[in-house]
Amino acid sequence: MPALAGAPHGSAAGAARPTTRSGSAPERRGHERGAPRHRPHHRPHHRPGPASGGHDDATPLAVPASSRPAAGHRRAAAGAGALAALLALAALWAARLRVEGDGVYVSQLGADGMPTAGVVNTALLVLAAGGGLVAWALRGHRACAPVLGAWSTSATLTAAGLAFAVASRVTCTEGCPVPLTTGSTTQDLVHTSVAVTGFGAAAWAMLQVGWSACSRPLRLLSRGAAAGVAGSAAAGGLLSVAGLGTDVGAGLEHLATTVAVLWLAVLAVAAVGSGLVDQLAVRTPARASEAGPVVAG
Template identity: 50%
Template sequence: MTVRILLPIAATAVLIGLALLWGARVAANRFVYVSELGADGEPTAWAFRWALLLIASAAVVVAVAARHLRSRLRVLAVWTPSVSLVVAGVSFAVASQVTCTSGCPLPVGSSFTWQDLIHTSIAVLGFAAACVAMLQVATAKDHPGLARLSWISAVVVAVVAGTGGILSLARFMVDLGGILEFVATTVALLWLAVLALALLGATRPTPEMR
């Protein structure tokens, strides 16, 4: 019963978090990467922190509801999608509190700081864990609808985020890279919200719950 109550709340939390990120992006009025919204001194930092905390909480709730899901592929079945979602949720929660320094420089060379290294590493870990969860759900047993949605989302996120990441590392066409990262983030968060609602539909109340 508790899970059925929390899943729609989780889906709503994801959408609010996404709205906060896009609202902050519009308020910034410039091309930025997602993490730059929460950088030291940015007026949008509060929105970034709240957005990531909402998304992190939702990911953990969805993880609890997705305990029965498991990939058909051995390489992806070493752990369950629930574990991947918990890792993503915890990573986003940490990234919401340990934000990058102004401009979010890559933590290399003369621009190295432990703060940037921690934020960058944990943010990449969280996004990677979310992508693994998509692939695991895409190959889950007995859930063809979720599988199709997750395959499409995983491919889009991988291609778009990968391209944006390469542009960021190369410091080439960074404006386009920022747009691509926001697109990939949007797709991933919409996937999480839809997954929460899909799990709600799959969680039928027992006679005792009615």
């Protein structure tokens, strides 16, 4: 076998030697010195944050069997709340049409001695109950904006409902004088204060929905409703205090009331139709506060 040991490189024996390295010498030296190698680019995995709520609003959410009863209860509450709001609005306008004259504010319709007091104050109580039902159905819903999302939309709706409930029980006196003026009483001050609080809370809830992760139409509708309610109610109140343009002021107050009640009904229907109440029912209260707002339009 000595002949094999001295075989030339071009022989079959030399060609049979195993190759342990591949590539040219410069390439090998580059890899050995730790030259950077090309790595495929991977897009970072998107983790839903507070702005998205962890769910695409346009995609229906499959409700697990364990959450279906809770979702059904929320849907029923939202539907009942919308119906209560519309019935209350119809009663308010029916009362308004019974009274002649243009400069009649909503509070005056429920004042002591008015023939429409019973209907109006009952309607306000029904409206408060409807707002409470919608608030219960939307438990866990928050706005995306830092200030607006400081507390839930349901808490704001609950506050508005409580304010109108108090206003229905503590009515203004006959003639509904402006608080802190001649002839006014503490009862007038309390009624006006809670009524203003109710309108303010309703406008705030509209802003919360307007700056949430819901659909663009519902966001724009809520922002417009907030501007309409706040502007009309403020203008009507200022005209009432100044004693000027009471006809216009009363009309603006009725407009603010109508817009607010219709918005509440639309919100309730949209919450059911979009699957928002189903999303909120699936998530536990603890996870709902940790994962951020969940809204659908």
